[in-house]
Amino acid sequence: MWNMDFVLPSLLVLAVVLIFYFVRPRLPNRLNGTFLFLIVSDIATIFTDILATRADNAYQSLPLWLVSALNLLFFVAYILRSFLFLRFAVVLVKQDRVGFAWLRVLSYFVFLVSEIIVFSSPLTGAVYTVDAMGYHRGPLYVILSLSSFVFLILGICLLLRFRKRIRKSALISAMAYHVILIAGNVVRILLPQYLVMNVFCLLAILVIFLAFENPDLYITDRGRAFNTRAFTDWLDDPQHRKNSRVLGFAIRNYNDERSMYGGVQMDQGLGMMIAWLGKQFPNLLLFYLRGGNFCVAGHEDADWEHIRGQILERFQDSWQAESVDLNLSATCVEIRLSDRTDSPDRIVNTLIYALDEAGDSADIEQTLMSEETLRTIDRQIEIKRYLDTALENNAVEVFFQPIVDSHTHQIVAAEALARIRNDRGELVPPGLFIPIAEKNGTINLLGEQVMRKVCAFIRTYDIHGMGLRWINVNLSPIQCMHSNLPGLFASILREYGVLAEQIHLEITEESMINYTKQEKQIESLLQFGFQLSLDDYGSGFSNLHQVKKIAFSNIKLDMKIVWDYFSSRDTLLPSLVQAFRQLGFSITAEGIETQEMAEAMEDIGCDYLQGYAFSKPLPIDDFAKVLRSAGADQKNF
Secondary structure, three states: OOEOOOHHHHHHHHHHHHHHHHHOOOOOOHHHHHHHHHHHHHHHHHHHHHHHHHHHHOHHHOOHHHHHHHHHHHHHHHHHHHHHHHHHHHHHOOOOOOOOHHHHHHHHHHHHHHHHHHHHHHHHOOOEEEEOOEEEEOOOOOHHHHHHHHHHHHHHHHHHHOHHHOOHHHHHHHHHHHHHHHHHHHHHHHOOOEOOHHHHHHHHHHHHHHHHHOHHHOEOOOOOOEOHHHHHHHHOOHHHHHOEEEEEEEEOOHHHHHHHHOHHHHHHHHHHHHHHHHHHOOOOEEEEEEOOEEEEEEEOOOOHHHHHHHHHHHOOOOEEEOOEEEOOOEEEEEEEHHHOOOOHHHHHHHHHHHHHHHHOOOOOOOEEOOHHHHHHHHHHHHHHHHHHHHHHOOOOEEEEEEEEEOOOOOEEEEEEEEEEEOOOOOEEOHHHHHHHHHHHOOHHHHHHHHHHHHHHHHHHOOOOOOOOOEEEEEEOHHHHOOOOHHHHHHHHHHHHOOOHHHEEEEEEHHHHHHHHHHHHHHHHHHHOOOEEEEEEEOOOOOOHHHHOOOOEEEEEEOHHHHHHHHHOOOOHHHHHHHHHHHOOOEEEEOOOOOHHHHHHHHHOOOOEEOOOOOOOOEEHHHHHHHHHHHHHHOOOO
């Protein structure tokens, strides 16, 4: 009759998969629930297949009603299994609740009609009959293969329609298990005497398990806690957001603490924290996001104040790792998921951003994130996305603000300023994206792109012919800490054929705080021929003694100290300017907005002026037009 050589091994493999699945932590989401139903239905199909086949072979010694019942159970399980493979694809592309209504209607219609036909078979003989001569196929036996093909075709259509909703690797895996099942159905039709469909279903389930349901995909390597991917998938279920709250906590100054204690000891400490949290809060989901950031999630009605207190209290004691006491502190942030209606990725990014900010903060109290705070973080994340896009596409723009001679008001130099745009093409204020670039380390790439575009401008235009002597390029304090900065800038000059004397580097007063850490870089920049300008003098970080340590060629007075001079004129600023001039520095006054301010700064001895009285920062092409126009008309600016 039938060859069952493939059936028992398939059942054993499924049992191993199921055991492995249950002994590891599992994420309570719809995809996992669907997979569990699928694997149970597959086991039920194989088990009833074995029983029905043995009953068919021994029908003479068994009651006919029992033989018929076992075949009925097998056919019911078979169609259910085929339907659940489609159901898994539906949940995978997040179409189980909304969208593609016709597919849901069609799939349920085919499923119900097929099951009704099967259930009617003991009376109608539609799919099978059992009589004194044994088991026989009915005229509608083809419904098994037909319904399976319909489910598979619908699944493929669904995956292709919503392919952008899942990762490319996930799409390939999902298409693969559909192809395997189609092949299994074809073999089943061509070789009906072999019970091989279960083997193909097993292969499809293994693909699903390895690609989507392997618990290790969702477990952090720090211990038995879920990772960021698991957190994102868990948030993808609207039911979880409806009645849940997330308490995130961060190890304060995590990177500094990791450097001090060492990676091995800190990793052991993280493992102990995860173990303690799992034991202390067994009813909560535990996630380790990254960089010393954790979160626990559970129902809104839990005693979150008590949970927070227990966590912060535990951090009052040390964590012992290999005879090292890790004395760490934590800070908490809290999010009510019912307040969030945006995507899971956005919620995760918001929480991680908030935890990073909290981890660097001196405030160790809990922060219950208000809607205003959430909007602020969303805005910062959005700006970071704009910045990342600009850097990735080399789309950082350079604007030039003219610097004029205080006596002639002719343009003699310019300051290069970085600009990026949002999705609507609008400029993002530098005060918003520069701090983010400094915090996440992209300031070095930002500075490199600015330097390259400044050098490209100098190579393209005859700046000396247009009266331009040099261009100022800003260096942030973070850039000044980069040991490869001098060599990088020198190589860019060689690449574009630009002389170092055509570039003046502006170093802010803030950079002077860590001068001892960057003294070598500054000396190297001077050796390469760059001239240095001290930017924002008067913002409160340096004094004359510090300024004399470095061979600055120019001092730029911060606009605030200039404006203060006009609000209450005294001799302090004029005396300061004269002191700088006696030391050999040239002086630039920033923030000049009126002709009166320009004349006053010239009178007290400033050499150069910069501000809206002359021009706002201009795009490169507009600035070039202004230079040509000024040169052609021979007019002062």
